[in-house]
Every structure is written in structure tokens, then in C-alpha cells.
Amino acid sequence: MSFPPTRLSVVARTRSDDEETRRVAFAALVEAYWKPVYKYLRLQWRLDPDQAADATQDFFVSAIEKDLVARYDSSRARFRTYLRLCVDGFQSNQVKAGRRLKRGGGAPLVSLDFTTAEGELRQHEPAIPADVDELFYREWVRALFDRAVSELRERAEARGREVMFEVFARYDLADPGAERPSYAEIAASLGLTPPTVTNHLAAMRREFRALVLDRLREVTGSDEEWEAEARRLLGGGW
Amino acid sequence: MSFLTDAAIARLCEAAAWPVFDDGLTITGVAGRGGSATVYVARDEALDRDVAIKVLDVPDPAGRAAARLAREALILARLDHPGIVPVHGRGELPDGRAFYVMKLVRGRPLDVAASAHAALPDRLALFARILDTVAFAHAHGVVHRDLKPANILVGGFGEVYVMDWGAAQADAVPEHELVVAGTPGFMAPEQERSAVVDRRADIFALGTVLTGLLGDDAPRAVRAIADTARAAEPSARYQQVAELADDLNRFRDGLAPSAYRESAAERLLRLYRRYELPVLLVLAYVLMRAGLLLWTGR
Numbered sequence: 001m002s003f004p005p006t007r008l009s010v011v012a013r014t015r016s017d018d019e020e021t022r023r024v025a026f027a028a029l030v031e032a033y034w035k036p037v038y039k040y041l042r043l044q045w046r047l048d049p050d051q052a053a054d055a056t057q058d059f060f061v062s063a064i065e066k067d068l069v070a071r072y073d074s075s076r077a078r079f080r081t082y083l084r085l086c087v088d089g090f091q092s093n094q095v096k097a098g099r100r101l102k103r104g105g106g107a108p109l110v111s112l113d114f115t116t117a118e119g120e121l122r123q124h125e126p127a128i129p130a131d132v133d134e135l136f137y138r139e140w141v142r143a144l145f146d147r148a149v150s151e152l153r154e155r156a157e158a159r160g161r162e163v164m165f166e167v168f169a170r171y172d173l174a175d176p177g178a179e180r181p182s183y184a185e186i187a188a189s190l191g192l193t194p195p196t197v198t199n200h201l202a203a204m205r206r207e208f209r210a211l212v213l214d215r216l217r218e219v220t221g222s223d224e225e226w227e228a229e230a231r232r233l234l235g236g237g238w
Numbered sequence: 239m240s241f242l243t244d245a246a247i248a249r250l251c252e253a254a255a256w257p258v259f260d261d262g263l264t265i266t267g268v269a270g271r272g273g274s275a276t277v278y279v280a281r282d283e284a285l286d287r288d289v290a291i292k293v294l295d296v297p298d299p300a301g302r303a304a305a306r307l308a309r310e311a312l313i314l315a316r317l318d319h320p321g322i323v324p325v326h327g328r329g330e331l332p333d334g335r336a337f338y339v340m341k342l343v344r345g346r347p348l349d350v351a352a353s354a355h356a357a358l359p360d361r362l363a364l365f366a367r368i369l370d371t372v373a374f375a376h377a378h379g380v381v382h383r384d385l386k387p388a389n390i391l392v393g394g395f396g397e398v399y400v401m402d403w404g405a406a407q408a409d410a411v412p413e414h415e416l417v418v419a420g421t422p423g424f425m426a427p428e429q430e431r432s433a434v435v436d437r438r439a440d441i442f443a444l445g446t447v448l449t450g451l452l453g454d455d456a457p458r459a460v461r462a463i464a465d466t467a468r469a470a471e472p473s474a475r476y477q478q479v480a481e482l483a484d485d486l487n488r489f490r491d492g493l494a495p496s497a498y499r500e501s502a503a504e505r506l507l508r509l510y511r512r513y514e515l516p517v518l519l520v521l522a523y524v525l526m527r528a529g530l531l532l533w534t535g536r
Contacts, residue, residue, distance in 0.1 A: 077392050080344040142242050145250055149242070172253040176245035202258035206333050227296055232257040235295035236271045238248050 005191065011079055012222045014069040029069065030060050032147070032219045033080075034112050036139035037087055042121055044132055045091050053114040059090050072221055078229070079221035086134040141233065148211040149173070152204065163190060167197055168204035209234075257293045257331050263339070265291070272402065279342060283327075289326060293337040304336035305415075310404045311338035313380055316535055321371030321398050343399050350394035352451055361451045362490055366483060367398040372444065373479035376437045379409035383435065383441035387423045387450065405474075406433065427470050436452060438472040441482060445475070453458070460489050462498035 010032070034056055041052040048208030063086065064067065072082050156165035170186050181189075183197045192200070213230060220226040231237070242250070255276065257265055262283040269277040269290055278291045298304050303460040307328075314325045328338035345351065348368075352361055368390055377380060382389075384405040391399040405419035416433040418427075426442035429435045445467025452460060463485050469475045485495040492512035494500055500508065510517055 010457065122244060124241055141247060145242055145247055149250075168253075172249060173240075173246065176243065176249050184291045199374045203252050205256060206258060208250070209333055212254050223299060227299075231274060233251055235274065235276065236246075236251075236255075236268075 003139065008219060009222070009226075010218050011069060011072060011074075017207055026064060026069070028218060030112075032215070033083060033140070034060065035117050035143045035146075036080075036136055037083075038117050038140045039110075039121060039138050040084065040087060040112060040132075041091065042118075044135060047119045051115070053112075055091060055094065056112065056114070058094075062090055064182060073220040074225060077227050079219070080136065080140050081133055082221070084133060140219075141238065144215050148208060148215055151211055152208050153214075155207070156204075163192070164200040164204050166190060167192075167200040168208070171197075171201055172205070172208075255295060257291070257337065258333075260332060263289070263291065264536055271295075272404070275307065276405075280339075282339075288342045289335050289339050290323075290342040291339050293331065294335045298336070299333075304330075306404060307336045307338065309408075309500075310406065312342065313403050313406050313408050314338075316408075317375055317378055317380065317403075319371055319374045321367060321400055322375070322403075323399055324402065327354055337366060343393065344401065345391040345393040345397075348390040348392055348398075348447070349387035349450065352387075358406050358452070358456060358460075359490065362486060364396065364398060365448055365451055365477065366486060366490075367396075368400065368447070369444065369486070370481050371398065371400045371484040373483065375406075376440070376479055379406045380442050381435060381437050382420055382443075383419050383429065384424070384442055385447060387447060390447070428470070428472060435478065435516075436472070438475050438477065441475050441477075441479060442468050442472075444479070444482065446471075457489075458487075459495055459498040459500065459504075463489060463495050466497040467471050 010025040010028045014022055014029065016022050016025065024220045037059060038052050038056045041047045041055050042049065045052075045055075047055060068083075068086050072079060076082075152168070153165050157160055165188055167190065170181055170189075171183075174180055183194045183201075186192070187197045188222070190197075212233070216229055216233070217226050220229055257278060259280075261264075264283065266279045266281055266288075269279050271277070274296050275292050275294050278293060280289050280291050282289050287495075292307065292310075294303050294307060296303060310472070311325050311328045314322060318324070323340045323343055326339040326341070330336055348364070352364065372382065373386065380403070382400065382403060382405070384402060385400070389400065389402045391401055393399070398465045398490045407416055413434050418430065418433050420429050420439075420443075424443045424446050426435065426439040429439045429442075445464050448464040448467060449461075452464060463482070466474070466485075467482050469478055476485070480482075485497055489495045492508060494505070494508065
């Protein structure tokens with residue numbers, strides 16, 4: 001058995017002939033990338049929160065208008081690197097022109113919760129690495145894992161497996177600065193046996209891995225890029 | 239949901255990569271990481287022993303990485319030698335990743351272990367065990383293609399294991415499945431150009447490993463052995479590992495290696511070192527006789 005991608009890359013879907021497919025794909029792309037773009041503009045371009053929020057919205061509107069995704073060439077760069085360079089180009093032009101683009105009008109593609117993103121930055125402002133691509137990468141991974149964990153919880157709730165998710169949360173989402181609870185402690189606190197904790201954790205980890213790989217597949221530009229990003233993430237490269 | 243710090247993401251990465259087995263194997267730690275796979279330490283509950291398990295890290299839609307891993311396991315299974323880690327089995331995780339189970343060996347990489355063996359004879363003894371292992375593989379039609387200190391493990395009793403046969407070229411492997419492999423600095427010139435090499439590519443890497451083991455103050459004769467092994471032209475190298483081992487043994491036994499043309503002075507010095515006690519006894523006898531003659535002739 002190999003790992004068949006269960007979801008097509010949104011990069012590929014934004015090139016679909018079907019307008020609805022393109023619209024949904026672009027919304028997914030924005031959902032995956034808006035937070036890294038916002039934080040990148042805040043930290044690297046030193047924009048204030050309102051400027052960064054506006055610039056983030058404007059960037060994605062501009063990306064649609066200029067069909068930036070369709071112009072992506074997977075042989076030249078990873079998609080996230082391409083998008084980050086597009087952000088740099090966009091913001092650089094904004095600075096040169098001394099103006100901001102007028103918003104594209106119409107309903108926003110997805111609801112962007114800038115307040116939460118700003119709150120995260122204020123509470124956990126990351127050390128800015130010398131490599132700007134690394135800064136963007138780390139925020140991109142954070143957004144990816146954030147989505148995967150949320151989806152894991154939603155799926156567990158939908159299937160009545162809240163206890164299984166709780167085991168995962170208590171063991172793998174516990175504060176890394178605090179001492180990790182043992183299986184026996186988790187079992188006692190949830191009224192389970194330690195072997196049940198082991199089984200629940202294994203099932204949740206397996207599903208979490210599949211979700212991460214699925215979401216990764218969505219937001220990368222090619223199979224090779226997907227494999228390389230997965231290798232870095234799951235091969236101890238974080 | 240609470241904010242995912244970098245440390246939390248690191249823990250989630252580990253959780254997502256952590257293999258879960260259905261059949262009595264429980265992962266207890268990470269032994270090492272390679273380009274596309276991680277070697278874990280695991281407890282085999284049924285046999286009450288620790289084992290090592292090499293598991294692919296990555297999605298493998300085309301199955302190429304899984305095929306390479308399976309090939310590596312098959313090659314290891316063919317090579318029943320004390321210097322090669324035995325394979326216990328192979329399989330596939332429920333999430334689709336390929337793995338194989340092997341004996342857990344503990345030790346230090348050659349470059350680290352060698353620093354604890356200060357004396358040259360000790361280092362050469364280690365190297366001779368490596369040669370024995372590689373010669374065995376060659377005799378079974380297997381060329382390692384990635385010999386380097388990091389892939390050679392030295393155990394607590396000086397036992398040597400040649401590890402990581404993932405790049406190995408075996409007679410059974412179709413040539414079209416091979417890709418250029420190796421580590422810069424240890425790759426023979428022809429290996430950088432071609433996916434298909436012969437045992438002399440390993441001999442080049444062994445020469446490089448030997449050079450690293452010798453240090454700065456090694457005798458010229460043993461340096462010549464290393465230089466011959468790592469000659470740029472394959473035909474100028476030892477053609478078999480056994481030839482390299484023979485030359486090294488000659489040096490270790492105080493004989494002149496074929497790779498080195500010694501001067502008369504070096505020859506005398508070598509002979510003196512080899513026959514130090516008899517030479518000293520003869521000299522003492524001659525001096526005594528000369529002294530006696532001088533004394534009686536007065």
C-alpha cells in the first residue's frame with residue numbers, strides 16, 4: 001500500500017476549467033495561506049496590524065486578478081516559496097507606489113480572523129530567523145497543523161469519539177514545557193485502562209498523520225514538492 | 239484551540255511520524271535518521287528483546303522508496319556475516335509505510351570510536367574487520383556504494399558493523415533501477431558519473447576511510463596503501479578487497495607492502511623493527527666478542 005493523495009492540490013484545482021471548482025480551490029488556498037501571509041507582513045515588512053490585515057486581503061485579491069497561481073511553475077520553486085516571493089513583490093510595489101490597491105469588492109473569499117492572528121503574535125511573537133523563507137515556512141506549518149488538529153477534533157466529535165481525541169490532546173497537545181502525563185495517568189483521569197489509552201492514541205495519531213499529509217497535498221504544487229515537504233516535516237526536519 | 243508553539247509542533251511532528259504496529263512491537267525511541275527513513279528502537283514483546291526498525295518517513299505514491307527499502311532488507315538477509323546486521327522481517331504499517339525489523343546493535347560511528355583507539359595497530363585492526371565484511375559482501379555480488387565512517391558502527395568490544403545498505407548494488411538489482419548514489423568525498427570518480435559501478439568503487443571509499451583513520455604521523459608505507467586504494471583510475475587501485483587486506487596485513491606484520499617502494503634505509507629500519515630482539519642479541523654478542531678480543535690481545 002502506498003499513500004494515494006486523497007485530495008488534489010488546490011494549485012492544480014485553481015487551473016480547472018470549471019469556475020466553481022476554481023472559486024472553491026482559491027478559497028481553500030486563502031484559508032491555508034492567509035495567516036502566514038499576515039504574520040509575514042507584520043514581522044518581515046513591519047506593517048502595523050491594520051496595514052497588514054488590509055495588505056493580506058489586497059494581496060489575495062490581486063493574486064486572483066493577476067492569476068498568480070496559474071503562473072506558478074513547479075520546476076522553479078516550491079509553491080510556498082513562490083507565494084512568499086509574490087507577497088514580497090506585491091508589498092514592494094505597494095511601497096513604491098505609495099498607495100494601496102482598492103479592494104476587489106464582493107464578499108470575501110473566506111472569513112479571515114485577523115484579531116486571533118494578531119493575538120497569537122502578541123502572545124507568542126516568534127524569533128525572526130535570518131532566512132525570511134524560514135519565517136514564512138514556520139508560520140505556514142503552524143497554520144497547516146492548526147487546521148489538521150481542528151479537523152481531527154471535528155471528525156472525532158462527529159463520530160462520537162471525543163474521548164479518543166481527549167487522549168490525543170492530553171498526550172500530544174499537552175504543554176511541551178510541562179511534564180507529560182503517563183498513559184496510566186491519562187487512563188485514570190478519563191476512566192480508561194492503559195491499553196485503551198495506547199489504542200486510542202495510536203488511532204488518533206494515525207488519523208492525524210493522514211490529515212497532515214492530505215492538507216499538505218492540498219497546499220503544495222507537485223508530487224515532488226509534497227514528498228519533500230512531508231520528508232522535512234515527518235523526518236525530523238522541523 | 240490553543241496556539242501551537244514551535245515546541246508543540248515539534249511534538250506533533252513526532253506524533254505523526256511515530257509508527258504504530260499491530261503485532262507486539264512497541265517503539266521506545268529513535269536510534270537515527272537517514273534521508274528518507276528513520277531507525278527506531280522497539281520492544282519485541284513476544285520475544286522479550288529490543289530490536290531496531292527502519293521505517294520510511296515519507297509518502298511514497300510511486301512505491302519507489304518502499305521498493306528500495308525492501309531491496310535493502312533482501313540484501314541484508316542474503317549477507318549472513320558477523321559484520322552485517324541480521325534482518326528479522328519486513329512489512330508495512332497500517333498507514334502504508336514500509337519497514338523492516340533487524341537486530342539492534344549498539345555502538346559508535348567509526349570516526350568517533352577510532353578517536354578512542356589511539357594506537358595505529360588498534361585502528362588498523364578495526365579497519366581489517368571492515369575489510370573482511372566488505373569482502374564478504376563482494377563475494378556475494380553486493381557493492382555497498384556508500385561506505386563512510388558514519389555507516390560503520392563499532393561496538394563496545396571492538397566488533398564492527400557495516401550499516402546502511404540502502405544504496406547497495408546487487409547482482410539481482412536491475413541496472414535501470416539504480417541511481418547515482420554515495421557521499422561526496424567518499425565516492426569514486428566513476429561513481430559520480432555512473433549509477434552502475436563495480437567493487438572497486440567500494441575500494442576507493444575504503445581507501446578514503448583508511449586515510450581518515452591514519453592520522454598525520456602514520457608511516458609512509460601504510461599511507462601508500464590508502465593512496466593505492468583511492469587511486470582515481472579504477473585499474474590503478476587494488477582490484478579486490480582481499481588484495482588491500484593482504485597488503486595491510488603485510489604492513490601490520492612488518493613486511494613491505496606491494497604499494498610502497500622503500501629505500502635501503504627504510505628497509506633496514508623496518509627489518510630492525512621486525513627483528514629487534516635477535517638484532518640486539520647479535521649486536522650484544524659481537525660487542526662482547528670484540529671486547530674480549532681486545533682484552534685478551536693486550
